[in-house]
Amino acid sequence: MKIRNYLGVLGLAVATVTAMLAFACGGDDDAGNGTITPSESSTAVSTTFTSGGDLTIYSGRSEALVGPLLKEFEDKSGIKVSVKYGDTAALAALIVEEGSKSPADVFFAQDAGALGAVNDRKLFEKLPDDLLGKVDPKFRSPAGTWVGISGRARVIVYNPELVKADELPASVKDLTGARWKGHMGWAPTNGSFQAFVTAFRKLEGDPATETWLKAMKSNGVREYADNRAIVAAVAAGEIQVGLVNHYYLYGFIKDQGDSFQAKNYFTTAEDAGSLVNAAGAGMLASSKHKDQARALISYLLDKEAQEYFAAETFEYPLVDGIAADPRLTPLGELKHPAIDLSDLDDLEGTLKLLRAARVLP
Numbered sequence: 001m002k003i004r005n006y007l008g009v010l011g012l013a014v015a016t017v018t019a020m021l022a023f024a025c026g027g028d029d030d031a032g033n034g035t036i037t038p039s040e041s042s043t044a045v046s047t048t049f050t051s052g053g054d055l056t057i058y059s060g061r062s063e064a065l066v067g068p069l070l071k072e073f074e075d076k077s078g079i080k081v082s083v084k085y086g087d088t089a090a091l092a093a094l095i096v097e098e099g100s101k102s103p104a105d106v107f108f109a110q111d112a113g114a115l116g117a118v119n120d121r122k123l124f125e126k127l128p129d130d131l132l133g134k135v136d137p138k139f140r141s142p143a144g145t146w147v148g149i150s151g152r153a154r155v156i157v158y159n160p161e162l163v164k165a166d167e168l169p170a171s172v173k174d175l176t177g178a179r180w181k182g183h184m185g186w187a188p189t190n191g192s193f194q195a196f197v198t199a200f201r202k203l204e205g206d207p208a209t210e211t212w213l214k215a216m217k218s219n220g221v222r223e224y225a226d227n228r229a230i231v232a233a234v235a236a237g238e239i240q241v242g243l244v245n246h247y248y249l250y251g252f253i254k255d256q257g258d259s260f261q262a263k264n265y266f267t268t269a270e271d272a273g274s275l276v277n278a279a280g281a282g283m284l285a286s287s288k289h290k291d292q293a294r295a296l297i298s299y300l301l302d303k304e305a306q307e308y309f310a311a312e313t314f315e316y317p318l319v320d321g322i323a324a325d326p327r328l329t330p331l332g333e334l335k336h337p338a339i340d341l342s343d344l345d346d347l348e349g350t351l352k353l354l355r356a357a358r359v360l361p
Contacts, residue, residue, distance in 0.1 A: 054080045055292040058095065058104040060088025060114060061279060069308055073299045079292050088114045088191070089347070095284070096121055105287040106296055108149075110279045111195055115146040116342030118282065125285040128294060134301045135318045139278045141342055148278030148341075149300045150309040151316030153246040153334060154196050155264040156273070157231050162240045168265045172243065172273030173212060175219070182220035185230045185242040188359045192227065192245050192277070198350045200272035202343055206353055213357035228252075235262040243273075250314035250325065268335045276336040277344070278318065 059066060063085050074081045084091070084104070092114040095102050102123075109115050118124060124145035132144050139148030156168060156175075162183075169175060175184055187193050200209045222239055224230045230242035231249055246264055253260050267273040281300060283293040299305055306317035316324050316331045324331060354360040 055082070055105050055289050055296060056103050057081060057083045057106045057108055057296070058091045059083050059085050059108040060091050060110045061085075061108055065313060066108070069300075069305055072304075073296060077292075077295055077299070079295065081296075089117075092117050095123060099123070100286045102284055102286055104284050105289045105293040106281055106283055107146075108279075108281045108300075109146075111152075111191065111344070112146075112148070112278045112280060112341030113195060113198065113344035113347065115141070115280050115282055117345040119143065119145050119342060120345070123285055124282040125287070125290070127283060127297065131294070131298055131301060134320070136320070138338075139276075139318050139341070140280070141282075142340065146280050146282035147297065147301070148280040148318045150279050150306075150313065151318055151331060152192070152277045152279065153266065153316065153336070154192075154273055154275045154277075155244060155246045155266055156241050157234050157244050157249055157262050157264055158241045159234050159237060159239075159261055160263050161261055162237060165265070168241075169267070171267055171269035171271055173269070173271070175221075175241070176212065176215035177219075180219060180241065182222075183240040184216070184219070184221040185224050185233055185239045186216070186221055187224045187226050187230055187244075188354060190226050193243065194347055194350050194354075195277055195344050196243070196272055196275055197354065198344045198346060199275045199337065199339055201346075201350060201353065202339055203272055203337055206349075210353055210357050213354065213359050217358065231262055235260055237261075246328065247314035250327065266329050266334055270335045270337050272337060274334060274336045275339070276316070276331070276334060278341055279315070 057070070063083070070081055070083060073079070088110045091107065092109065095104055095107060095118055098104070107115070107118060119141060126144045127147055129144070132140055132147055135147050139151065140146065156172070158168060167179065169177075197209065197213075200212070222233075224233060224242070227244040227248045230239075230244050231252055233239050234242050235252070249262055249264050252262070281297050283290060283297065287293050301319050303322060306319050306322040309315045310317050310322065310324050314325050314328070316328065351360065
């Protein structure tokens with residue numbers, strides 16, 4: 001089953017699922033408030049969790065990011081919340097280990113692959129149509145068992161003093177050309193990069209993906225620890241372009257001002273280079289607090305929460321009618337690929353391919 005592929009990438013056997021990650025594949029660091037915080041993969045699963053609330057949430061989104069929002073929900077609804085924070089994939093594995101005995105009512109994941117993995121084990125319950133209907137079908141489970149909360153687009157970040165906008169390629173596939181030799185950066189241990197490669201595999205096949213990865217290596221792509229390091233390197237002129245999620249740039253601009261020497265470019269080829277992944281949530285079928293769980297997911301799709309993600313993380317609100325940051329290309333205008341986001345759960349296959357291409361050791 002596909003869940004094994006997703007969990008296997010972490011070396012997390014079901015019996016030892018809460019152990020530290022055995023592989024170096026990183027979680028995707030949240031944008032936060034324009035400040036640099038540790039990656040969400042620094043700890044697999046929080047050990048400070050205490051249960052006893054009216055609603056238990058397993059959150060793959062960091063406490064620094066969503067803690068204030070969940071506190072606001074608690075204050076407004078009167079529903080007491082208990083939250084276990086951790087790496088999204090490790091939490092997905094923990095839910096599978098716990099099965100029908102899981103104390104979790106809601107899984108709030110930072111990527112759709114983790115949601116798809118849990119869904120493959122039939123551990124989610126279908127959400128009400130009125131909640132599902134708030135979000136474009138592209139950003140929710142075809143079975144209606146999870147729904148996207150915010151969108152995260154892949155972009156090429158570039159230094160406008162070193163690169164003319166009309167030089168930028170329509171596709172990331174074209175970064176293997178001589179123009180970009182030694183001038184590119186990527187973060188192969190980062191979760192968002194691995195999701196991008198998984199999408200590349202789904203769209204192009206493994207042989208074409210491996211060929212591209214090897215060509216990028218031959219073209220002198222530089223390796224960085226995470227998305228923020230890439231954006232900083234681009235702005236400093238260390239490299240000219242980098243492969244990142246769109247929102248990291250705006251954290252730097254918020255912190256350092258509009259003179260920050262980097263811009264985002266959205267590719268147009270409708271391939272993996274313009275993937276829009278989703279952070280989302282699902283309700284556990286075993287939940288004993290389903291009314292409260294539905295209330296939370298409804299809140300995350302309401303105007304207040306959607307505007308919070310737009311303003312605080314610079315992500316795309318996924319509910320129609322809620323405006324994204326005006327500096328972003330509108331979500332409806334992005335040339336992103338047609339792909340079932342639930343299918344991005346084969347991270348084990350992606351790691352094998354990254355190793356075969358000598359991108360990872």
